[in-house]
Amino acid sequence: MASxxxxxxxxxxxxxxxxxxxxxxxxxPGQILVKTEACGVCHTDLHAAQGDWLLKPTLPFxxxxxxxxxxxxxxxxxxxxxxxxxxxxxxxYSACGHCEHCLSAWETVCGEAQFGGYTKNGGFAEYILxxxxxxxxxxxxxxxxxxxxxxxxGVTTYKGIKVSHVRPGEWIAISGAGGLGHLAIQxxxxxxxxxxAIDIDEGKLAHARRLGADxxxxxxxxxxxxxxxxxxxxxxxxxxxxxxxxxxxxQGIGMARKRGTCVLxxxxxxxxxxxxxxxxxxxxxxxxxxxxxxxxxxEALAFAADGKVKADIExxxxxxxxxxxxxxxxxxxxxxxxxxxxxAG
Numbered sequence: 505m506a507s508x509x510x511x512x513x514x515x516x517x518x519x520x521x522x523x524x525x526x527x528x529x530x531x532x533p534g535q536i537l538v539k540t541e542a543c544g545v546c547h548t549d550l551h552a553a554q555g556d557w558l559l560k561p562t563l564p565f566x567x568x569x570x571x572x573x574x575x576x577x578x579x580x581x582x583x584x585x586x587x588x589x590x591x592x593x594x595x596x597y598s599a600c601g602h603c604e605h606c607l608s609a610w611e612t613v614c615g616e617a618q619f620g621g622y623t624k625n626g627g628f629a630e631y632i633l634x635x636x637x638x639x640x641x642x643x644x645x646x647x648x649x650x651x652x653x654x655x656x657x658g659v660t661t662y663k664g665i666k667v668s669h670v671r672p673g674e675w676i677a678i679s680g681a682g683g684l685g686h687l688a689i690q691x692x693x694x695x696x697x698x699x700x701a702i703d704i705d706e707g708k709l710a711h712a713r714r715l716g717a718d719x720x721x722x723x724x725x726x727x728x729x730x731x732x733x734x735x736x737x738x739x740x741x742x743x744x745x746x747x748x749x750x751x752x753x754x755q756g757i758g759m760a761r762k763r764g765t766c767v768l769x770x771x772x773x774x775x776x777x778x779x780x781x782x783x784x785x786x787x788x789x790x791x792x793x794x795x796x797x798x799x800x801x802x803e804a805l806a807f808a809a810d811g812k813v814k815a816d817i818e819x820x821x822x823x824x825x826x827x828x829x830x831x832x833x834x835x836x837x838x839x840x841x842x843x844x845x846x847x848a849g
Contacts, residue, residue, distance in 0.1 A: 544570030571627025672696030680747030
């Protein structure tokens with residue numbers, strides 16, 4: 505007899521998620537089944553539910569790519585995890601493993617990559633079917649609710665800082681001090697960087713200072729770009745843009761010093777306004793960064809396990825997911841929301 509689980513399902517794009525009792529997935533060879541303990545909510549989940557992007561998920565589907573839980577079943581041939589292990593099922597659900605990108609440890613851009621909560625059912629459900637080769641291994645002592653935002657927001661910002669190639673003692677400007685940015689500030693300080701936090705919200709800027717930001721600038725203030733350049737003595741060596749704002753992207757180029765690197769992780773709608781003369785004349789590098797590899801994931805989680813990075817979280821039950829997504833759309837989520845399945849149980 506089939507077993508059932510509760511899940512929040514996208515049946516139609518742009519409509520509220522529907523709560524359904526769906527069949528618990530059956531574990532096949534090379535697969536594992538994870539009992540969800542917590543799942544973070546990301547702005548990408550909102551994009552998925554609204555069908556915003558060119559490559560749309562196939563309806564119906566279950567969103568959620570920050571799922572953390574215990575392995576409760578293991579398929580034939582699985583050796584890398586065992587029952588009882590705590591793992592995370594991230595955005596990078598799986599990849600081919602043999603293309604030029606996978607072979608060079610860039611599996612995030614594999615042409616055959618699958619994505620959790622998007623092309624594969626995700627963590628807004630009591631159980632998640634996963635690929636054991638691509639799950640995150642959660643360190644002992646890191647609680648599910650604390651780990652959930654790190655397997656997306658955490659690894660995304662950590663990777664973005666890595667590819668900026670900013671060295672200890674140099675300046676990184678972090679545009680957006682919210683759900684992603686507050687983690688980026690902590691990673692940057694733990695990596696020995698000087699941090700300039702940029703946001704339009706004075707409350708978030710105050711929090712950025714408490715997290716260790718050496719400089720904080722309101723992006724809406726007159727002369728914001730000049731203030732960053734002055735405070736960093738010529739511009740930041742690296743700029744990480746987490747804010748989903750085209751204005752933030754344009755400002756970011758101006759905040760970079762000559763030969764600096766501007767890393768893009770936010771995904772605002774529209775085309776990136778590139779000031780070509782400034783980019784060419786100042787030899788500025790513009791680089792996209794997409795989540796992180798399995799190695800990046802292990803490193804990002806290790807910082808948290810050592811107590812150097814901690815996500816600000818708001819805990820909600822799965823039943824609140826539609827109101828959470830509504831708040832995300834309005835920009836009314838100051839921290840990272842985590843759905844707590846243990847409390848619900």
